Amino acid sequence: MKAEDAHALIRATVKKIPRGRVATYGQIAREAGFPKQPRLTGYALHHTPPGARLPWHRVINAQGKISFPPGSEAYETQKRLLEEEGVLFLRGRVDLARYQWRRASEAPVLD
Template identity: 55%
Template structure:
């Protein structure tokens, strides 16, 4: 679920847990992010606290790195917080209702058995 967060969007730990089928396990998401090898390339910086705040202490190296990554994707961090109504994953109701439809799923052609 972490890898599925689109560029320029953020989600909170609880949302990720719910989407992964583990409601109430937000701390587990944090544990996964902390212990996952960097080689997986998970966009850890797109995951925030429920109120949109960065979980790292303000001014810390990790905090500054997360702000830099988010800014590189056009996500504004103000006072250590991201506006979830603007940058939250699937929170743009207008886009969901009036945006272009999702492309149809591709169907594989079934081969005739001979």
């Protein structure tokens, strides 16, 4: 498996995150078939050129936080995009129990 293929699988999985929901780096890696390699998700996104039709902003870390330095341009952009979709931030964090993307087979989300 080439690195490019892995990145493609990661990006394909990111595309599946519905509007208004979020997923963690580790979650995306697992869904794409790379358990224990959350960094692969970060790497694939890092290499995604701006302008790509990809909901990269819906990917946050396992603590519910944005993985950019608070106050940075990237941080503010990601936060704004999420808020535009109705994802609320409380004390700089997203409530994963509420907004994390889950498959239909898993436990339903409380609204």
